[in-house]
Amino acid sequence: MTTLLNSKVAATRDTEEITPMPFCSAVGVKPGLPDKDSSRRRFLEMAMGGTVAGFVTIVGMEFATPLPMLAQSKLSPDAALQELMDGNRRFTSGRLTAHEQDLAILKQNTIEKQEPFAAVLSCADSRVPVEMVFDQSIGHLFVTRVAGNVVTPEIIASLEYGAAVLGTKVILVMGHAGCGAVKATIQAKEVPGQISALYPHIQPAVDQAGPNLEAATKANAKIQSTLLREASTVVASLVKDKKLKVVAGYYDIASGAVSLLE
């Protein structure tokens, strides 16, 4: 069963009072934007305004050289998910704002550090441009992509790094309409090279949901998100401490809308 992201988290918006920070100019948000953009500006202040200096010490993870913990996202997991959905709503309604940010300044601010507020595990499909789908720009999303959005050790390692070191607050595992990897698995097609190496990852979803492409794709996103939560002790620990949320979603190519899967 799917629930529209927007309605699901509408009530969870973080209403914490934010101390104004001189960040708008730093990310190039134009002054004098109409009121409807104030929440966007406020989000940017929240997401990027942290100034905590220190070193990352994550249980179970040791680095030869401690990595400096720079200004990580201060968003709660719910607020981070809300920002993703808000961005998708801007995308579906054609009111994108990411392009209003000054890319030169964003680039300058992210040369030596990154503070993405969310991570997305998406398919490699060219019709799923993740930053665009969520109306985000440089430095905002930590994106891993592999055909069929399957969880492998390398994907887990990447998402662990995003969460434990960079401070992403939500991980969205996102399947999409018309996924060729899921379709090929359903059909058990003979394919050249190593393409069929994807099949064993996706087969459990096909076994569970049957040959319907949409049902199998949604089942796959849910299975992969569960796998991520269970196979990664780092992710499991952050989820347990309510510092991270892992959710599954489905991107409808025709409408551009992302829905949460439960």
Ligand SMILES: [Zn+2]
């Ligand atoms: Zn796909």
